[in-house]
Amino acid sequence: MSRILVIEDEPIIRTELRRLLVRAGHDVSEAGAVQEAASDHALDSFDLVLSDLRLPGAPGTDVIALCPGVPVLIMTSYATVKSAVDAMKLGAVDYIAKPFDHDELLLQVERVLREGKLTRQNAALKREVEQSYSVSGMVGGCAAMRDVFERLRKVAPSPATVLVLGESGTGKELVARALHAQSPRADGPLVSVNCAAIPEGLLESELFGHEKGAFTGALTAHAGLVEAAHGGTLFLDEVGELPAPAQARLLRMLQDGEVRRVGSTRPRKVDVRIVAATHRDLPRRVQEGAFRQDLYFRLRVVEIRLPPLRERGEDLPVLARHLLEKACRKVGRAPMTLSPETLAALSTHPWPGNVRELENALERAVILADGPLVTPDLLALELPARDAAEEALEPAEPEADEPGGGSMEDYFRRFVLEHQEHMGETELARRLGISRKALWERRQKMGLPRTRA
Numbered sequence: 001m002s003r004i005l006v007i008e009d010e011p012i013i014r015t016e017l018r019r020l021l022v023r024a025g026h027d028v029s030e031a032g033a034v035q036e037a038a039s040d041h042a043l044d045s046f047d048l049v050l051s052d053l054r055l056p057g058a059p060g061t062d063v064i065a066l067c068p069g070v071p072v073l074i075m076t077s078y079a080t081v082k083s084a085v086d087a088m089k090l091g092a093v094d095y096i097a098k099p100f101d102h103d104e105l106l107l108q109v110e111r112v113l114r115e116g117k118l119t120r121q122n123a124a125l126k127r128e129v130e131q132s133y134s135v136s137g138m139v140g141g142c143a144a145m146r147d148v149f150e151r152l153r154k155v156a157p158s159p160a161t162v163l164v165l166g167e168s169g170t171g172k173e174l175v176a177r178a179l180h181a182q183s184p185r186a187d188g189p190l191v192s193v194n195c196a197a198i199p200e201g202l203l204e205s206e207l208f209g210h211e212k213g214a215f216t217g218a219l220t221a222h223a224g225l226v227e228a229a230h231g232g233t234l235f236l237d238e239v240g241e242l243p244a245p246a247q248a249r250l251l252r253m254l255q256d257g258e259v260r261r262v263g264s265t266r267p268r269k270v271d272v273r274i275v276a277a278t279h280r281d282l283p284r285r286v287q288e289g290a291f292r293q294d295l296y297f298r299l300r301v302v303e304i305r306l307p308p309l310r311e312r313g314e315d316l317p318v319l320a321r322h323l324l325e326k327a328c329r330k331v332g333r334a335p336m337t338l339s340p341e342t343l344a345a346l347s348t349h350p351w352p353g354n355v356r357e358l359e360n361a362l363e364r365a366v367i368l369a370d371g372p373l374v375t376p377d378l379l380a381l382e383l384p385a386r387d388a389a390e391e392a393l394e395p396a397e398p399e400a401d402e403p404g405g406g407s408m409e410d411y412f413r414r415f416v417l418e419h420q421e422h423m424g425e426t427e428l429a430r431r432l433g434i435s436r437k438a439l440w441e442r443r444q445k446m447g448l449p450r451t452r453a
Helices: 009-023 035-042 058-068 081-089 102-133 144-157 170-183 201-206 246-258 284-286 293-299 313-333 341-350 354-368 388-392 408-417 425-432 436-444
Strands: 001-006 027-031 050-053 072-076 094-099 163-166 188-193 232-239 275-276 300-305
Touching: 001 009, 001 035, 001 293, 009 027, 009 102, 009 144, 027 035, 027 408, 050 058, 058 072, 058 163, 081 094, 094 102, 102 388, 144 170, 144 300, 163 188, 170 188, 170 232, 170 275, 201 246, 246 293, 313 341, 313 354, 354 388, 408 436, 425 436
Parallel strands: 001 027, 001 050, 050 072, 072 094, 163 275, 163 300, 188 232, 232 275
Antiparallel strands: none
């Protein structure tokens, strides 16, 4: 049920409008003038204001400024083009002339209410996206992340091209979204392209578009992703994978602000900010001839380097809790907590997949957990492959006749007590040839709690 305020100085017309709108299922309030409406009602609580133009005192259009965000539909018996234009300039959503057909009025009211609902939904969605991808969502307090935040703050308002460097899973797309959200282009489109995910034969067409008949199968003209990002930001992820022809076209676009569709001789002006990202060593690829040096210099006007998770030790507990809350919201679970053993396991894992691996591990744990506590076994972390030197450090199982040998329990106790001060749980478990869960269970059984977090 929508809430509608009718402002009309003629009691007969006002009563008839009320009855009509109530029969249509709306909750209706009344006022005879703008001043009365403002004093008797909270104007921003309505879904629609239906106001006569000529009223005692202030004109009906004055209510527009008093209820920002609420659509105002103006009605009058003086239907002139000028009054309609003036009302629309002041912010009215539409204009209807008296006398009006009841069905026509109801259709117009329903349309305005429907458009208002869509506007509110879009605004809510935009707030949700901004909360998910804003800089505040990039949790971190270590020195390296503070440098990232400071550089983001400085470069976001500028039109400069940005090159984001970092290992896979460090959050390069998150940086691109933050740059876009804090730029003057925030209301424009943000178009993300994974250059490694598009087949080489289709990449130029997808990025720069093509004309009808440019190649077999090009039955219609097609605007590329660069044109789709006009007025906004184009995020080129894995830009180091671009083939040579696409690199040349991208360089031309950066130099001239123009794109030329495949099969076309006519360039098209585009206004696009480029944010590129890669985990590759671009200077090395330049030396190898796999990436154009002039394009590399064009892309790295400003460079932002994201640290791997293994170098952000002090951020890990806060980041893990933040991602755990996010995972709980995503799967619809009540808030959960990380056990001390889980925090210890997180702190000793090398995180080759960085923040993405941590996020996936926590989401998996939330899905599989039976209670409100995330335990180490729920993380199911995969250990990286060990080299020969690490294998050589594996503790050998004691022989029965070896001095000080004894049972496996005795050996376990001795090994843990001897090495736990300088080894993490992951390394202890690996040397013992058991899982972290088994190590934790044996500790509990044998009364060997951890001596350090």
